[in-house]
Each structure stands twice: as structure tokens, then as C-alpha cells.
Amino acid sequence: MLRLIGMELVLGVDAGGTRTRAVLAADGTVVGRGRAGPGNPLSAGTAATGRIGAAIRQALGHRPPGGVRSAVLGLAGASALDDPAVRDRFRRMWSGIGLTCPMTVLGDAVTAFAAGTPEPSGAVLIAGTGAIAARVDGHTVTRTADGLGWLLGDEGSGRWLGLRAVRAAARAFDSALAARVAAHAAIGSRDELVRWAQALPLDAIAALAPVVCDAARTGDPDAGRIVADAVRRLTRTLDSLRSPGPVVLAGSLLTSDTPVRDGVLAGLRARGVPVTSAGDPAAAAAWLAAPTRTRYATLLGPARRSRPAP
Numbered sequence: 001m002l003r004l005i006g007m008e009l010v011l012g013v014d015a016g017g018t019r020t021r022a023v024l025a026a027d028g029t030v031v032g033r034g035r036a037g038p039g040n041p042l043s044a045g046t047a048a049t050g051r052i053g054a055a056i057r058q059a060l061g062h063r064p065p066g067g068v069r070s071a072v073l074g075l076a077g078a079s080a081l082d083d084p085a086v087r088d089r090f091r092r093m094w095s096g097i098g099l100t101c102p103m104t105v106l107g108d109a110v111t112a113f114a115a116g117t118p119e120p121s122g123a124v125l126i127a128g129t130g131a132i133a134a135r136v137d138g139h140t141v142t143r144t145a146d147g148l149g150w151l152l153g154d155e156g157s158g159r160w161l162g163l164r165a166v167r168a169a170a171r172a173f174d175s176a177l178a179a180r181v182a183a184h185a186a187i188g189s190r191d192e193l194v195r196w197a198q199a200l201p202l203d204a205i206a207a208l209a210p211v212v213c214d215a216a217r218t219g220d221p222d223a224g225r226i227v228a229d230a231v232r233r234l235t236r237t238l239d240s241l242r243s244p245g246p247v248v249l250a251g252s253l254l255t256s257d258t259p260v261r262d263g264v265l266a267g268l269r270a271r272g273v274p275v276t277s278a279g280d281p282a283a284a285a286a287w288l289a290a291p292t293r294t295r296y297a298t299l300l301g302p303a304r305r306s307r308p309a310p
Contacts, residue, residue, distance in 0.1 A: 010291075011059070012025070013072070014111055014281040015038075015040065015076060017077075018128060019036070020036040021034070034055035035055055036051040036058070043203070053093045065099045069291070070291060071102070072286070073103060074284070075105050081105060107141055109132065110140070111288065112124050112126055113136045113248050115278040122243055122247060123136065126254070127252075128252045129159055130159065131146055131234060132237075133237045143241055155237065156229075159203070161260075164229075165226065166197050173193065184207075184208060227263065231260060235267050246273075246276060247274065247276070248276050250278035
């Protein structure tokens with residue numbers, strides 16, 4: 001077991017709409033990891049703090065929480081902390097664990113950006129369940145685009161893809177894409193599709209994104225049009241920031257092998273834009289928390305220091 005006496009501990013947390021991850025590091029080495037469910041307080045509500053706390057406790061293991069010298073929490077839905085009641089829940093969670101260091105909360109865009117490049121400034125495009133782009137200057141978000149939620153935006157996101165697939169299936173239930181949606185939903189008629197979609201929580205709609213991507217890969221015309229539109233919208237969102245620096249791609253749609261990633265990447269490279277892929281945002285949060293970042297750069301791995309998107 002790694003001996004930690006006399007060594008400073010730093011904590012990084014990435015709390016998103018799908019899962020929460022925590023990384024504990026000492027002297028540039030990861031010594032503990034934790035995982036839990038969704039930690040976005042806007043979408044997960046009061047359950048978010050419990051999940052974030054669970055991930056932190058798992059990362060700490062049997063180590064005394066008072067030994068953590070600094071911490072950064074990369075939080076999706078960070079604006080929820082503008083509400084005093086939400087802010088109080090986070091404070092109680094923090095002190096309940098026994099952490100005595102300040103809780104530095106950053107938007108998840110900052111930690112995602114840091115997970116992809118050592119540069120302090122540039123832009124990050126995130127497309128997972130939702131979608132947002134952010135311009136980052138000196139590891140501070142200075143401008144954002146989209147991130148408006150499913151009703152007003154999140155264009156090109158997993159939920160956006162799922163909604164368009166359901167709508168396309170409802171309009172043409174005899175199409176090949178509708179057959180894939182019906183198989184996913186285990187239903188057999190348009191009426192059943194309508195009932196199924198109306199009863200689902202919105203996050204479940206995003207589970208159709210892989211169905212759309214797989215269909216587009218095999219040449220389905222409806223899925224292909226949806227994916228092409230997603231690529232256009234994500235690129236437009238990013239371009240609205242007018243950021244001169246490198247671009248980091250983050251979120252499951254842009255870091256996994258998807259046609260959405262392929263399209264966005266091809267378009268940016270054709271314009272000569274330097275593009276990298278985000279690594280572990282929880283580790284990046286720990287790096288941001290470190291008092292001496294050069295010493296902690298190793299915990300993100302050598303690939304992150306100069307990682308072009310493959």
C-alpha cells in the first residue's frame with residue numbers, strides 16, 4: 001500500500017448528467033478512485049449531493065478526509081448553486097464527509113477542457129446527454145453557447161438525436177429507422193411508440209443515440225440525415241464562440257467512435273483547427289486543484305499533454 005504520511009492529497013471530482021467520478025492523488029499519483037450515479041444538481045435534484053459524496057468517500061477509502069489539502073469539483077449544472085438551499089446541501093455534504101479544505105466548484109466545461117490540453121485557453125465542445133460549447137481563457141469560462149436543455153437547445157446531443165429518431169419513427173413507422181426504434185423499445189405499433197415515448201423520462205430518450213449512430217453507419221438515410229444535422233448544429237455552436245485556441249472534444253458522442261464525432265472532427269481538421277480529445281475529467285480536476293501543476297501533470301498521463309484527436 002502506498003505510504004501517504006507527509007504527502008499532500010488533492011481531490012478532483014467530475015459530476016455530470018450520467019455519472020460522477022472522483023480521483024484522489026498524492027504527489028502526482030492517483031491513489032484512489034470513486035464512482036457513483038448522476039451528479040448534476042439541475043437534473044438529478046437532491047440525489048446529486050449524495051452521489052457526489054459517495055464517489056468521494058469511495059476515493060478516500062480509509063484515508064482521513066482532513067488530509068485533503070485542496071479540491072476541485074467539476075460540476076454540470078453548477079448554476080444550481082446560485083440557490084442558497086442547494087448551496088447549503090453541498091456544504092453539508094462536504095463537511096459530513098469530514099473534508100476541511102475549501103470546495104472549489106468549476107463548471108464541467110473547465111475540467112473537460114483541462115482533460116484535453118495543457119493550454120490555459122481555447123474552446124471545448126461537449127456532446128453527451130446534452131450539448132454545450134465553452135470558450136476558456138486562463139482556465140475560466142468566458143463565454144458559452146447552447147447548453148440550454150432539451151426544450152430550448154442541446155442541439156446535436158444524445159437526447160437531441162433520440163428525440164429526432166422517435167419523431168421520424170412516428171412519422172414513418174414503416175421505415176427502417178422506425179424498425180430499429182421499435183426493437184429498442186420492444187413495441188410493435190405507432191400507438192405503442194407514442195405511449196412509450198410519453199412515459200419515458202427524458203434521459204431515457206438519449207439511450208436511442210447509439211441506435212441512430214449504428215443506423216447511420218449502415219447507410220440508413222433517415223439516420224444519416226439526423227447525424228449530419230447534428231454535426232452541423234454542433235459545429236455552428238462551437239463556431240459562435242470565435243475562439244482562436246485549440247478545441248477539445250468531450251462527452252460520449254465526441255470521444256467514442258460515433259459518426260457524429262467523425263463528422264465534427266473531419267470538418268474542424270479541414271479548416272486546420274487543432275483538435276484534441278478529453279481524457280479523464282476527474283483527474284483533470286485533481287490537476288487543477290494541485291498547488292504545483294507541473295508535478296501533477298503525470299496523473300493525467302503523457303497522452304493528454306499532446307493528445308491529438310485520433
